[in-house]
Every structure is written in structure tokens, then in C-alpha cells.
Amino acid sequence: MSGNSGLGDEVDKKLIVVLRDGRKFIGMMRTFDQFANIVLQDTIERIYVGDCYSDKNLGVFFIRGDNVVILGEIDPDREVQEKKLKKVSWDEITKAAALEKQKKEEEELLKRKIMTESGLTIDSILNIDDF
């Protein structure tokens, strides 16, 4: 097929996979199919909070295609730029992430309160966390 968008070119390359719930996995892509189901080897999960990030080794991963948002090829030249971010421990990052999540939830609640007070019901929108 012309204009084929298969993932053939990405096999055996280091990819960052962004999932619908916002998680990021980085690993070597070994297998794929037409649904973008993929197998990652030497997978790490990476969490970003502000200027910090942290990694956790997870091993081999099969990711079901419908959870995939983006498969990004990691460019070695651009990876250097990322070094500007500070690497912290996994415990620290999970704590920071929880704090950030809590802050967001509070903001959402406040927004919802103001909206309902002014006569708008936006429950249906707020209940969509993922897509």
C-alpha cells in the first residue's frame, strides 16, 4: 500500500510510548501489529513533574493498541537537551506527582463549584478523565 504508515521502520528502535492515562513508557520496540499493539523490551516508566523526572525499570511490556496515544522515536541529538531536566529518586517523583494531582483536583473542584453557582452543570465534562 502506498503511503503505508506501518510501524516497520520503528522496529528495534528506542521509543517513548504515551498512553491514554498519561503514562510514559520508554523501551525498544520489538513487535507490532495493525492495531498498534506493541511489545517493548527493557521498558522503563518515566514520570515527569515540573523540571524533574524519574525512571523505573519494568522489563518486557506488551501494550494493547487502544491505549496508545503517541509512539515517538527518541532522537539521540534531542535527548541531550532533555538532560537539562533533573533526575530525582522514584519515591520523590511519586510524591511530587501525587501532590500535583491533588492540586489539580482541588482546582477542578473549585472550578466546578463556581460553574454550578453560576448555573452551569458541567459534570459530564469533568467526569472524563481519560479519553
Add this chain to the structure above:
Amino acid sequence: MLFFSFYKTLVGKEITVELKNDLSITGLLQSVDQFLNIKLKDIKVNEEEKYPYMISVKNCFIRGSVVRYVHLPADDVDVETLQDHSRLEAREQKKQNKQHIEQQKQQQTQTTAQ
């Protein structure tokens, strides 16, 4: 299939894809498939500071199901051809429907004859 063919005419052009998670990416359309999955080259993320994980990415594959909008270069969209193609498709569908109804009628007359 119309939009698949349409996208194929835009290969090599710069497009901006906005995803359902509000991430918006500009890049050169490299390829597209029947699910309207999109491959972009030399990408640039709008509001890059909000998405640090995209810094190290140059080429990416976007799953068709997560796309919200695609901003197209207006000059490269041939509206007339698009319209012609949709009319053609509509006409063919009508023809098929007609054939289907005629077939059903024939079957009915056959069964009543029996």
C-alpha cells in the same frame, strides 16, 4: 476511503494535529494508513514546556483514534475535487440502494409465484 485518499494527497505538507489530550503537534506528514493513523516528521510541539517528554522526539506515530483536529494548509486542499468525490460516492450509494430494493422486489415476486 475518501479521507484516506485525501490525506495521501497531503503527504509532505506541514500539518498541525491536535490530540484529545490537548497536545498539539506540528510536523511534516510522512504517511497515513487506512485507520488514519498519522506519521509526522520533524515535529514541533506547541506549548513545549508543558510536555517535557516530547523534547527528545523528532518523528512520531499518532494513533488515528486519538486525533481531535487536523489543521490543514488551506492552499493545498483542493475543495472542488473533494466535493466531486463525495458526490460520486453518494451517487454510487444511491445506485446500490436501488439495486438492493429491486433485488428484494424480485425475490418477493418469486416467492409469491411459488
